[in-house]
Amino acid sequence: MSTAFYTDPACLNHATPEGHPEQVARLVSILAALEHRDFAGLDRRQAPMAEVAELLRCHPQDYIDRIRAAEPDAGNHQLDADTWMSPGSWAAALAGVGAVTAALDAVVAGEARNAFAAIRPPGHHAETATPMGFCLFGTVAIAAKRALDHHGLSRVAVLDFDVHHGNGTQDLLWDEPRALFVSSHQFPLWPGTGRAEETGPHGTILNVPLAPGTRGPDFRDAWEGQVFPRLDIFKPELILISAGFDAHIDDPLAQLALTEEDFIWITHRICDLADAHAGGRVVSALEGGYNLDALAASTAAHIRVLMERGA
Secondary structure, three states, rough: OOEEEOHHHHOOOOOOOOOOOHHHHHHHHHHHHHHHHOOOOOOEEEEOOOOOHHHHHOOOOOHHHHHHHHOOOOOEEEEOOOEEOOOOOHHHHHHHHHHHHHHHHHHHHOOEEEEEEEEOOOOOEOOEEOOOOEEEOOOOHHHHHHHHOOOOOOOOEEOOOOOOOHHHHHHOOOOOOEEEEEEEEEEOOOOOOOOOOOOOOOOOEEEEOOOOOEEHHHHHHHHHHHHHHHHHHOOOOOEEEEEEOOOOOOOOOOOOEHHHHHHHHHHHHHHHHHHHHOOEEEEEOOOOHHHHHHHHHHHHHHHHHHHHHHH
């Protein structure tokens, strides 16, 4: 078995204005880190472009049409205070969804034990018909719906440790009893959602707010005390990860204080749960992380654990 790694050059063609934190250099820095000999055994695969039918698993046609039409011929087009499009953004978004769904297919088929998708733009803030927080489409939520409706799985868990609440994933999976969505995040912080009492109509939403300044030991205690017991009860057949690394102590957009060691720890623990309930099946996708050095080091550490566990 192996760890499959999906990305596409199209993800480098989504350009944001100068000074924007969600920049092309994020993916460039990750790809450079993965040139180290430690990653020689990574099963690198070309991401396919997603079909519009995949987007329709979570988003209505009129929203998809609106996003496609918003792509400019030159320069940048602003969708909201934080979210922009450029020539190439539509293809980047399709490549991102294609990367995560292809990773899902490979893991479910047994071609790989686990997988990582290095993509941008990210996805976990995109709501049903609203782009926001740098995100256009709910990539991980779309993969969860594909796992359930195309592959026929009964229980899928989506785990989000990005520093910002995954409001989009929560919105897209809110009324989906077959998916357990878990988000740990700094609170209070943009987008302002993610309170513990937001549990969904089926009790399948678990939010774990963390105070500004939270360090590794308290982060680990929160996951051990609240998240992992819930996963043991839910018994997911597949685990999807929204892997945001902006909870790092050096990240400029928030005030949590995690390190690479904390990301190594949570990756191992998620793999432990996957081994217990899901045949080791884990699919992870890049979300946030805006200090380039911390992002590259944390992503590399995360993938290194996936490779160790996937061997």
